[in-house]
Amino acid sequence: MKLKNEWPIYYKKDVVTHYCPGCGHGIVHRIVAELLEEMDLGKRTIGVNPAGCAVLAYNYLDIDMIEAAHGRGTAIATGIKRARPDLFVLSYQGDGDLSAIGTAETIHSANRGEKFTVIFINNAVYGMTGGQMAPTSVLDQQTTTSPMGRSPDVDGYPLHITDIVAKFHGVTYAERVSLSTPKNIRRTKKAIQIAFETQVDDLGYSIVEVLSPCPTNWKMNTVDSCKWIDNVLEKEFPLGVLTDKREKK
Amino acid sequence: MNKIFISGNHTFAEAAIRAGCTCYFGYPITPQNELGEYMAANLRNNGGVFVQSESETAAINMVIGAAATGARVMTSSSSPGISLKQEGMSFLAGFELPAVIINVMRGGPGLGNIAPAQGDYFQATRGGGHGDYRTPVLAPGSVQEIADLTYLSFDLADRYKTPVMILGDGMMGQTKEPVLFPEKIKSLPEKEWALKSRGDGPSRFMASLVLDTAEMERHNWKLERKYQQIADNETRYELYKMDDAEVAIIAYGTTARIAKGAINRIRNEGIKAGLVRPITLWPFPKKILQELTRTINQFIVFEMSTGQMLEDVQLSIGGMADISFHGRPGGVIPTPAEFARFVYREYQEKKGLKS
Secondary structure, eight states: OOOOOOOOTTBOSSOOOOSOTTOSHHHHHHHHHHHHHHTTOGGGEEEEEOSSGGGGGGGTBOSEEEEOOTTOHHHHHHHHHHHOTTSEEEEEEEHHIIIIITHHHHHHHHHTTOSSEEEEEEOSEETTTTSEEOTTOOTTOOBTTBTTOOOHHHHOOOOOHHHHHHTSTTEEEEEEEEOSSHHHHHHHHHHHHHHHHHHHTTOOEEEEEEEOOOHHHHTOOHHHHHHHIIIIIHHHSOOEEEEEOTTTO | OOOEEEEHHHHHHHHHHHTTOOEEEEOOOTTOHHHHHHHHHHTGGGTOEEEEOSSHHHHHHHHHHHHHTTOOEEEEEOHHHHHHHHHHHHHHHHHTOOEEEEEEEOSOSTTOOSSOOOTTHHHHHTOSSSSSOOOOEEOOSSHHHHHHHHHHHHHHHHHHTSEEEEEEEHHHHHOEEEEOOOOOOOOOOOOTTSOOOOTTSOOOEEOOOOOSHHHHHHHHHHHHHHHHHHHHHHOOEEEESOTTOSEEEEOOHHHHHHHHHHHHHHHHTTOOEEEEEESEEESOOHHHHHHHTTTOOEEEEEESSSSSHHHHHHHHHTTSSEEEEEEOOTTOOOOHHHHHHHHHHHHHHHTTOOO
């Protein structure tokens, strides 16, 4: 087999990344860029980037993009997709954005079955602000705002928002994947491809939750970060297809 | 075309549709529910977009999304809901996106009540959201003017790439009057700046994040130059019986209407009172007030608040004349007779003719 390593056309060249070493965002950006090219979608895509580490996603993805206020990505995506149903619309969000401040927008855009795709990066921590506890932080996880570890008594439990929206009639495809191994990364690409196809086929809302390493804020090296995803994060958030209603629609 | 007997809230909606508004996003709140209901009934079946959002916050962000694609977009709410939209309005200003936001004001603070009030003047005219920006604010004084100003607001929004607010109140929204609507716009100029997806061209992005402080400052000054242009070109007001006036009353919207009734009463008493009615609250018609101080030294500000526009009048006149204030906050609607008595007393007092 001949290895291919061509630069995706929707991935900007000659830019210096602001992401930390070992961060998962770059991998997912690259997957998105590859799929937009392979599926011939990039020319008719508008992406919505979040407030959070991926706020500068438009520096990397060579597609039309608009930045959302913290949590409002799926509301903006709703406005775009409703005004221009012919376009391919993508909202890229992190765990604080999508499952804390943007919970209402996430739940209701999913429940309306908005015909766009959400890519949900879950690294169990607020990255850009410096490692505070996220809704998806696991029990006992030490963060700057749970220095003794997340305690259910005072901090509550990890929020499984993708499992919640997967139950909605409007949500056609939901899957949780991980970036911890090359095999998992290949599955991530496959899951995002299915989510994109769901939108292309006009079948409704699709969401892919990606368990993604944040070595800087986890205070681990990159290898240990990947192991932590496998051994800890994935135990709380098991991988797999959470719903697939494509056949029914 | 014939006049139609229609409420203010329905007029906002019908005028917007005629102005080419194709997308409406909103959340129910009294006293403006008829507006969204009219949109639900009349926008979707004409190929437009109506979404009842999960919150005012979501609605204003849907507005951002649709406006970014170049559509003419509107949202509406009443006071507490407008507070929730302020974040999005700051983003619209930063992105330089056109949109129309209707505020049918009610009593406050907090939930307040659902009666007409003018307590959101500060919020509307001072930007309201965070950051260094302005929002043009139009204040209709009749249902006919709701139609005219709604129509105009979409043009202003597009011309200056800015959110525009129309500040009405529960009285304006619920009043029914005969209205002559403008013709429906057939076609609008292409918006070159809109996000349409890149096609075969280069990609573009809209961001309000500007980490470079020098660049942010340039953006702030660019916005300020635009606001100056708006102030120069778009300041609007009405003068009523001001030709021979020795007392100038300053009021907008519902109170301007009440003031007209009061003026007619006290003119019968021989007091030459007239009205300056700001139609744009921002930009505020400073110049005319300054000019009037040459011939008039008694100004009376009249609001359904504890005195908010009063500050703009004070800033405009700058000690060149006496200013007094009559206010009824909390959703209380003053009567022409009540205000006429107030003007009469003030006039007598100033003349040293205390009765």
